Amino acid sequence: MEEYTDQERRSLMFACCAAAFITPLLSTMMNLSLDALGHEFSVGSHSLGYVNTAFLLASVIFMVPLARMGDIAGKRKLFIVGVATIAASCMLAPFSTEFWMVVVFWATVGIGAAAVACTSVSMISDVFDRGRRGWAIGINTTCVYIGLAAGPFVGGVLNDLLGWRALFLVILPFAAVAMFMISRFKHEISPCAGGRMSWKGSVLYGASVLLAMGGVINLPAAWAAASLVAGLILLVVFVRQQSLSEDRILDVRLFRNRMFSGSCAAAFLNYASSFAISFFMALYLQSLQGLSATEAGMLMLVQPAIQAFLTPYFGRRSDVVEDKRILPTAGMLIIAAGVASILCAQVDTPMWCVVATLATVGFGFSMFSAPNTSLVLSSVPPHETGDASAMIAVMRQSGMMVSMGIAMTFISVIMGSADNIV
Template sequence: MGDSAYTDSDRKHLLACTVSGAFITPLMSTMMNLALMFIGDEFSVGSHDLGYVNTMFLLGSVIAMVPSARLASIYGMRKVFLLGLVITGVTSFLAMLSPGFAFFVAMRFAIGFGSAMIGVTSIAMLTYVFPRERRGWAIGINTTSVYIGLSLGPTIGGLVSDAVGWRACFVIVLALVIVSLFFVSNFRKEVTPTPEEAMDWKGSALWSVSVFVLMFGVINITSGLAAGMVVAGLGLFLVTVWYLRRCGSPVLNLRLFGIRTFSRSSVAAFMNYGASYSVAFFMSLYLQSIGALTASQAGALMLVQPAVQVLLTARMGALSDRMGDKRILPTLGMLIVSFGVAMFLFLGTEFSLPYVVLMMLIIGVGMGIFSSPNTSVIMSSVPGKYRGEASGVVSVVRQTGMMVSMSIAMASIAVIMGSTDNLGPSTYGDFVDTMRLAFSICLGMCVVGILCSWFRGSTDEECLKLI
């Protein structure tokens, strides 16, 4: 079914349900960042263990995204979107009732599964239903909703945690799930790009196991078994790639990476999110410890970065639709992000409010310019039949970048702070050194992202033959 088969009413209903659905995950993530100090106090865990709150959520997302994208293309994207909402709602309710830290982290992992189903179908449905000349605009609106969630999350999370406790954050998530279910009920047409193909369960299992083993080893790099898990994970990952290249109907179409524009734009997205995602994690701890701010005050301050992204993202998506050279905006955005990341290297134990605001402002501008235009290039670089799979790759790249960013953060904490990772005046210097190590690595990722963005090339017939 082509985009001409959908009415303007269909498009409005779809945009409403995907926007409300896309709003949930970032809101939940940023609310948790401002709740970390409260969670750590309640469950008596340090900064390394607190990293699991976001990292396991992202790990669950990355594991689920690849099979979810394939299932959506075969059985229907609307069905998978609905299932994702239900899983997110149920596991959020259970997380709210967590009796201990291990159970809470397990629920965060499960919530990641549900959010993956929402994420991989949102952009894909918009890409199929909206015509090419309005696709960038629709994706921009969807991405803006993500940034609105990021914007409101710190403030809401800080206020709720200070007023009634961190568990109440999940009440807000449950309310949003209900709202999204209402909107999706008004979009009644199914989007099923490849109903004739079969599900690759073997590839799904290989992907899930290899990613879990590899990333769990990285985030616990200083433990005894971590090195072995990293080696085993890399081996399993290579086996997974070997299998996917030879499978007739793979769960992840690696042939898409034969399109230079697609592959290099995807790498640029990975580097962007890998370099910037841990900013919120580190800043939430930095502001409430060295900065001596309350959760509410930290939440208001952290509003700066995503608020700027909200103001720019939709406009940049629409501007990208009108520009001939699609490299300019994403590359400029990546360059600006690199300046913001570099500023982390000069943070110290003396808190400077203007410096922190400027740093977050710069990163917000860069992200706002980069995200929507780059996503539009990726989705437009593949034939229509493969847009569902391309959407899955976009989501996997984004979430994997975020997961790697958190893995770098946790590994840096483990290497420098070790077992003395409870934040206090005696460990502030080590915490600053940890941030400098992490963002030195992230700055290198920015450089790679800039190069991939500018030299991404253009889609041509020879590339399309690879598919």
């Protein structure tokens, strides 16, 4: 491992933490603005779901190819491009005059977020040794949760006072901090420098994700099932092509590692079962409970605040616990209990029950996220951390997209277009 000074490690950590803070902050702020977007552009809940799914779809499609590109061209360079893409999109989004423009800019933010996600955790894993890796990943994950915690309150206040367009401008100072701090980290990390990019593999992967996830989020439309099947078939073709090709974007042999594949599957199932909570909770609190965006944001603050507070502790514990599977497993069980409680929510459900449920989910996530990520990165050799980091992010984002797809299908089946929910 290359030697790094403490100052260089701090600069990298500050840069990655600032970037990690940006996307969840904007995502949760946008959730609190869905009601305002629906009224301004005259769209219903099913259409509003495309705001989140566009972001997730773009990030999943670009995540794996960008991870390979980072290994070849340099993770630091790709990180800078990702932050710049997010900043540029946030500068242009407030000028949107049509709903589709908001969706397009949000998708572009997803591309930038993919570049950040597949490089930041990987660089942290490369720079910090095994004894401090869980702690460092825990700090980075904490910044994600701080963004999630701040988003509902900041988004609610800005939405009530200045409107949804102001939300994008809040991101720019944090993007500037990330750019400044990464400029102080002079090392370029390119484990596959001189390698070649598999454009054929990139196209196959992107097409398979687009068709499969496009089918998921458009169920129960008649054509959606065919799209889903076609996407899964293309995914099999992609895996076969990658296993035979010398120029690959993903080393599919990683999935022979049971620890790696099991942890990735856990991440997918975890987020698939729980991500839509924030989407439904924002609409539930504002449309059914009659709360303002600010009031809803304050209540939704509970879950990420607990995650931000407890994640560093569980990150440190993951460095010293003998069986590293214990914490993620316990976290998933607690999350399952919280999700089951949310299913029982009614129009007249007391607010303390909602708060207790969100707190339960937050506790479970704090126990799951950093330990599971550390487990994935520790299960592969150093030159594979880029692929591993990208894959855990793909599983997380794919799970989120499936969660939103199930949510949108539920809305369509139960309420038709669901235009009357907003």
